[in-house]
Amino acid sequence: MSSRPELQAPPEIFYDDVEARKYTSSSRIIEIQANLSVRALELLALPDDGVPRLLLDIGLSGETLSENGHQWVGLDISQSMLDIALEREVEGDLLLGDMGQGLGLRPGVIDGAISISAVQWLCNADKSSHVPKLRLKAFFGSLYRCLARGGRAVLQVYPENIQQRELILRSAMHVGFSGGVVVDYPHSSKKRKEYLVLTCGPPSVSTSVPTGKGEDGESSSDNESSGDEENQTVCISDRHRPKKKQKITKKGRGRDWVLKKKEQRRRRGDDVPPDTKYTARKRKARF
Amino acid sequence: MRLLTHNMLSSNIKGVSNGFPLRIEVEKVAEKQVDFNADFLRNMFPKIEWKAFVDAAKTIGYAELPEEVDSSALESEEFLNKFHHALLELHLEEGALVCPETGRRFPVSKGIPNMLLHEDEV
Numbered sequence: 060m061s062s063r064p065e066l067q068a069p070p071e072i073f074y075d076d077v078e079a080r081k082y083t084s085s086s087r088i089i090e091i092q093a094n095l096s097v098r099a100l101e102l103l104a105l106p107d108d109g110v111p112r113l114l115l116d117i118g119l120s121g122e123t124l125s126e127n128g129h130q131w132v133g134l135d136i137s138q139s140m141l142d143i144a145l146e147r148e149v150e151g152d153l154l155l156g157d158m159g160q161g162l163g164l165r166p167g168v169i170d171g172a173i174s175i176s177a178v179q180w181l182c183n184a185d186k187s188s189h190v191p192k193l194r195l196k197a198f199f200g201s202l203y204r205c206l207a208r209g210g211r212a213v214l215q216v217y218p219e220n221i222q223q224r225e226l227i228l229r230s231a232m233h234v235g236f237s238g239g240v241v242v243d244y245p246h247s248s249k250k251r252k253e254y255l256v257l258t259c260g261p262p263s264v265s266t267s268v269p270t271g272k273g274e275d276g277e278s279s280s281d282n283e284s285s286g287d288e289e290n291q292t293v294c295i296s297d298r299h300r301p302k303k304k305q306k307i308t309k310k311g312r313g314r315d316w317v318l319k320k321k322e323q324r325r326r327r328g329d330d331v332p333p334d335t336k337y338t339a340r341k342r343k344a345r346f
Numbered sequence: 347m348r349l350l351t352h353n354m355l356s357s358n359i360k361g362v363s364n365g366f367p368l369r370i371e372v373e374k375v376a377e378k379q380v381d382f383n384a385d386f387l388r389n390m391f392p393k394i395e396w397k398a399f400v401d402a403a404k405t406i407g408y409a410e411l412p413e414e415v416d417s418s419a420l421e422s423e424e425f426l427n428k429f430h431h432a433l434l435e436l437h438l439e440e441g442a443l444v445c446p447e448t449g450r451r452f453p454v455s456k457g458i459p460n461m462l463l464h465e466d467e468v
Contacts, residue, residue, distance in 0.1 A: 163358030168354045
């Protein structure tokens, strides 16, 4: 039996009074939430000039934003969670809303957005009218619109599997975000945390994805983008990346390509002819 | 809910092209002290839809704001104080927000607007 809350009930049901109460009574949950939102705020990389910004908190995450002096607007679908927030007299404004219906905000007004463990809820269809893909699209589309140009969104997610991660990331790239996933502590099963770091606008130097924490030694995956880097950004999906990776020149694939392929076959244990000066050489025209 | 948030919110109902500004129906207004920060106000000023902001402030009973301003007003301490008070210290506690195009009411209770849409509005 899975312990994932997403599989147990829709968010507005799951976060009932009992569950929401844990966010004030359990010091462990409070600490985890606080750490996550501190890290998210760090990844948000707001300019360090002491000016408070207007931030958006999607799925209430705690009081970190106020502690750092920022003004914020919080959105949650669970009335119980909002009641708890009221009880704790948080300083931001609260909204009862469903992020899958899109955020009803004017364009370009928000300086940054964070979200802790909320976006993966969109991958579940809790009602017959829910289509995860459309809900993700509505969410990311409206998030993209309401962020100021160059604004960042840091979304901490717990995708259930690779397909979910792909779906979330693809939806984000599809509406125009650039960015990628930052993984903290990739080798630990419990401490491992994934953050989607998205930037509004085309990729540039300032939109490069920061590196994660807790990476020592080489990257574990055989992913191309992280294969030769020592940091732990696991994958960078960029919608502006040219679609065809393999370059096919007019001359054909060339000797290097043939040698590479032969090497691959050899490693697989296949019977491959040796490399000689004749390898991949063109035949004469009269042949 | 503060007027800051009201100024950012727009109606999200499917098919509505101009869901801003949401009309305010007032039942109860509260006032809470917030630390004054001039930098934040200067930063927010260009993002505020001024007309909607002045109208909203009037609706909840604060008529001190000038009808028209430009950025030179930000030099004045007096203006900043009024701006700060209207933007951050006045809360709509009970009432409703009404979509200007469809007339759909979004109830506000305990300062939290309920922006959840029905299935046919998505």
